[in-house]
Amino acid sequence: MPAATLLCTKTFIYGNQSVIHGRQEYNSAFGRNVKLSETSSRLGLKLKVKKSIQLGRRRPVFTTRAGGGDGVDSVIERDDKLRKLTQAILWNAEGVYVLWLFLLPYAPGDPVWAISSETVNDLVGLSLNFFFILPLLNAGGIHLIEAPVLHPMSEGLFNFVIGWTFMFAPLLFSDRRRDRFKGSLDFLWGFQMFLTNTFLIPYMAIRLNKGDSEYPPRATSQLGSIMTRGASVVGLVGGAACLLSTFWAFYGRGDGDFGSISDRWEFLLSYLSSERLAYAFIWDICLYIIFQPWLMGDNLQNIQEDKVGIVRYLRYVPVVGLVAYCLCLDLEDEN
Incomplete structure (x- = not known):
């Protein structure tokens, strides 16, 4: 040959x-x-x-x-088939995610079209306690706004997922395949903060499209520049939020009547089996466990040269891997 x-x-x-x-x-x-x-x-x-x-x-x-070139063509054809299969799986996953978690009545809790006022109130309260800012201010004697009192397990789960989502910003804005997504990454990440994988799954599928040579790489937006240049701050804040969320879930609001660790664990199991929001967070955590090492593995060239080895292994550790990516992002390369 x-x-x-x-x-x-x-x-x-x-x-x-x-x-x-x-x-x-x-x-x-x-x-x-x-x-x-x-x-x-x-x-x-x-x-x-x-x-x-x-x-x-x-x-x-x-x-x-x-x-x-026959052998080369066969390899390229095989890779193209694998790419299309992966895209098909992702688009089907998006359909299942939206139908099962938002529309169908079979999952625990109420679908979006029959959501109860109690669930809405809980969602508003969780949002007000974003990153525990209000509870911590109240604990420090600042009472401009009183923090809603919710079960610390629900607050911990909510803020854990939001903290993890927050750290995806530097990864998305530095993704080498981001130009395949023709929409606004600012809006994508913004909606991801509220609806998590509803928007991340389609992005994972779209970024597998073939590169479009007709359009040059787009300039990074102002938000993207802030998130990549401040990646270390994003990583520290997001990592601290996840760590605090775990502590808060088991020990937060100790002066309230929320019981021991075993009582809180029993509440969590009941919460996951009765509330659609909590049930959806478990889906989000499972999908993040898949998407984090996938995205990080595709972008190891963005890491500082002497940190590539450690980040390559840490990417499989939930949350910790993303913190490592944010702290080790090569800012000179991104600029």
Whole structure:
């Protein structure tokens, strides 16, 4: 079989180099050896690396040249089928999510079209206690607005999910595939803060679209710039909110009649099986456990070079991985 040639044009900042030696590529940007795949070896692929210096994001671009391209075409076709299958699964998941959690009456609690006034009042109270700002102010003697008194387990669960959602902002605004989403990322993340995966699932599907070469990468919005430049603050605030939420759920409002830890745990189980909002939060947590390592794995090139290794492993740890991404985001690369 004639040897096919694969040309890899990769953009590096500050002149990081890629060196081919034998059958290994050493990439100094990540400080590790990357072996050529067995598939490439069987197809007789020759890898060439073209080095260039360009301001902006690092974008690997792969093109093929004539000569024994059947094997390469089969690999590309297989990847394209996998991409389409993943998109189909995500769009179906979105349909199930909306139907099951919002419209159908079979899940615990009331659907959105039959929501009770008690649920609305609880939702308003939870929103007022966002990140425990009002309860903490009241505890410190500041009573400009009195915080609604709700069960600490429900407050803890609500703020845990919101704190986790808050930390997705730097990840979304630095996602290398964000240009495939033609809408506003500002609105997407804003709605995600209120309706979580209702908007994140479609984004995960849309970002798998093929790149559109007709449109250049869009400039980052003002909100996006704030969230990426202040990623470390976002990570610390979101991580602290999640940590405080866990503590608050088991020990918060100790002067109230909310019982011991076992009593609170029993309340949580009852809450999850009777309230649609709480039940939906469990879905959100499960989906975040999937989407966090997925998005982070696609964007490890945004991490400071000496922190890539630790972030690669921490991305599988719920919440903690996203905190690590925010703290280790390479701001020079994003700027």
